[in-house]
Amino acid sequence: MTTDWVKSDRQLARETLLRARGRRSLSAATTSTVIVVVVAAVAITASPGWPRVQETFFNWDALVNSLPDVLRGFLLNVMLFMIAEPIVLVLGLGVALVRGLRAPVFFPLRALAVLYTDIFRGIPVILLIYLVGFGVPALQLQGAPADPFTLGIIALVLSYTSFVAEVFRSGIDSIHPSQRAAARSLGLSHGQTMRYVVVPQAIRRVVPPLLNDFASLQKDTALVALLGPLEALRQAQIHVAKTFNYTPYVAAALLFIALTVPMARFTDHLAARAAHRRGGG
Amino acid sequence: MALLTIDGVWKRYQDHSVLRGVDLTVSSHEVVCLIGASGSGKSTLLRCVNLLETVDDGAIHLDGQEITDVRADPDDIRKRIGIVFQAYNLFPHMTVLDNITLAPRKVHGVRRAEAESQARDILTRFGLADKAATYPDRLSGGQQQRVAIIRALATHPRLLLLDEVTSALDPTLVNEVLGIIRELKQTGMTMILATHEMTFARDIADTICFLDQGTLVEHGPPAQIFDAPQNPRTREFLYG
Numbered sequence: 128m129t130t131d132w133v134k135s136d137r138q139l140a141r142e143t144l145l146r147a148r149g150r151r152s153l154s155a156a157t158t159s160t161v162i163v164v165v166v167a168a169v170a171i172t173a174s175p176g177w178p179r180v181q182e183t184f185f186n187w188d189a190l191v192n193s194l195p196d197v198l199r200g201f202l203l204n205v206m207l208f209m210i211a212e213p214i215v216l217v218l219g220l221g222v223a224l225v226r227g228l229r230a231p232v233f234f235p236l237r238a239l240a241v242l243y244t245d246i247f248r249g250i251p252v253i254l255l256i257y258l259v260g261f262g263v264p265a266l267q268l269q270g271a272p273a274d275p276f277t278l279g280i281i282a283l284v285l286s287y288t289s290f291v292a293e294v295f296r297s298g299i300d301s302i303h304p305s306q307r308a309a310a311r312s313l314g315l316s317h318g319q320t321m322r323y324v325v326v327p328q329a330i331r332r333v334v335p336p337l338l339n340d341f342a343s344l345q346k347d348t349a350l351v352a353l354l355g356p357l358e359a360l361r362q363a364q365i366h367v368a369k370t371f372n373y374t375p376y377v378a379a380a381l382l383f384i385a386l387t388v389p390m391a392r393f394t395d396h397l398a399a400r401a402a403h404r405r406g407g408g
Numbered sequence: 409m410a411l412l413t414i415d416g417v418w419k420r421y422q423d424h425s426v427l428r429g430v431d432l433t434v435s436s437h438e439v440v441c442l443i444g445a446s447g448s449g450k451s452t453l454l455r456c457v458n459l460l461e462t463v464d465d466g467a468i469h470l471d472g473q474e475i476t477d478v479r480a481d482p483d484d485i486r487k488r489i490g491i492v493f494q495a496y497n498l499f500p501h502m503t504v505l506d507n508i509t510l511a512p513r514k515v516h517g518v519r520r521a522e523a524e525s526q527a528r529d530i531l532t533r534f535g536l537a538d539k540a541a542t543y544p545d546r547l548s549g550g551q552q553q554r555v556a557i558i559r560a561l562a563t564h565p566r567l568l569l570l571d572e573v574t575s576a577l578d579p580t581l582v583n584e585v586l587g588i589i590r591e592l593k594q595t596g597m598t599m600i601l602a603t604h605e606m607t608f609a610r611d612i613a614d615t616i617c618f619l620d621q622g623t624l625v626e627h628g629p630p631a632q633i634f635d636a637p638q639n640p641r642t643r644e645f646l647y648g
Binding site for chain 2: 305306308309310311312313314315316319323324327328331
C-alpha cells in the first residue's frame, strides 16, 4: 500500500532522536535498579543482626531438610484451592443472579442472598474457619462433615462466595440497559436474557477482579492449618518446632509465591488484552 | 380490522407528561411515520407499543387483544412485535449470525440449521452475506443497523417499530438503511417509524403523524400534511 513512501530526512532525523532517547531511558532504568538493589543488600547484610537472621531464616540445610514435607503439604493447599474455587464460582454467580430476580415469589430467596453477603463478607476468614471448623463438629449432627479438610473448604467457600457474588453482581449491573431492552424486545424472557445476553458479557468484564480474588483464596488456604490438616504452613510449623529454625516458613512462602505470581501475570495479560480490544474497537 | 389501535395513551415521567392522550389506528400493511421535534414523544410511543414502557392510562390493542392489560404476558406480545433502536443495540459478544438467530432459536424453537439458513437468505438479500461470521464492532454503522433490522425481522413480526434508525448514521450510510425499509414496504410489512428524514417519510409513508409535546396534533396522507397542514403547530414545525 505504501511502497511509494520513502522516509523523508525529517522523519529519519526524528527516528534517530527517538532511538537515542530510548537508549538513555534504558541506561537510566538499569543504573537506578542496580543502585537500589546494592543499597538494599548492603543495608540488610551490614545490619548487626544479619548473621543471626541469615542462620534462622535462610539456612540452606534447613531448607533442604524441610522442603519435601512442606512441598507435600503444599499439594494439599493446591487441592483445597482446586476444589474450593469452582464451587465459589458457581455459587457466587448463583447468589448474584438470585439478587437480580424481581418476581415477588422470590422475595425470601433475594432477602436470604442479601443477608448472606452482608454477614459472610464481614466475618474475617480466620474467624470463619474457627467457627465452622470447631462449631459444626460440636453440633454432632448426623451426616455433618467432621474432617478438617472438608470443613476448611466449607469455610473458605462461605467466605469467598460472598465476595465473588458481589463481583458478578457489579459485572451484571455494568451491562447497559439497552442490551436488556433489545433482548426483551425480541421476546426473550428474563432468564433467557440473563443467560444469553447479560451474563456472557458480564463474565468477560469481571475476569480480572475474579482472578484477583483467586490469588487471595490461594493464600488463605494456609489458614486451614488452624484446623490441623498437614498443609504447607502446618508442615513448616512442625519443622520449626523441631529445629527452632524459621527457614521452613520461607520455603512455604516461596511456594505460595510460585503459585500466585503466574496468576498475577495472567491477570495483567488479560487486563491488557481487554484494554487493547477496547482501544482498537 | 385494524392491526393496532392506540386509545388515549398517557405516559408520565415523575411530574412531566410525555404522552398526553394519544389516539392512533394502524391497519395491516400500513406504513406510519411519526414526525415531530426531539422530546415530542415519538420514541416513548414506540416503546409503549413494545411494552418496554408501561402506559399510565389508555389502552393499546394488537390484533384485537389488549396488550396493555396487566394480565397479558409481555414476552408473548413482544414475540409479535419487532423493534429497531437508534443505537442498534446488537449483542457485541455474538456474531452477526448468532445475533439474528438467537430469538428464532430460543424463543420460537426453530432448529439451529433452519434458523441459520433463513438468516443467511435474508443477509444475502440485503447484501450482507459475507458478514455472517463477523462481530458487530467490525461493521460500519449502516451495516450494524441493517443487521439490527434483519434481527428484528427474523422472528416474522406482525408489526415492525423503527425508532429513529438513521439518526446515528452519517449521511452516506443513511441510504443503505432506508433502502431496506423501502424493500420491507414492498413485502407488505406493517411499520411505524419515528423519523427526522422528512423526504423519506413523505416518500414511504401512507400516513404521517405529527406529534408535539405529547399530543398527536395532526395526521393524514403525506401530501396533506406536507403540502397543506391544517394546524398552525404543524406549519411551524415544517416550514419554520
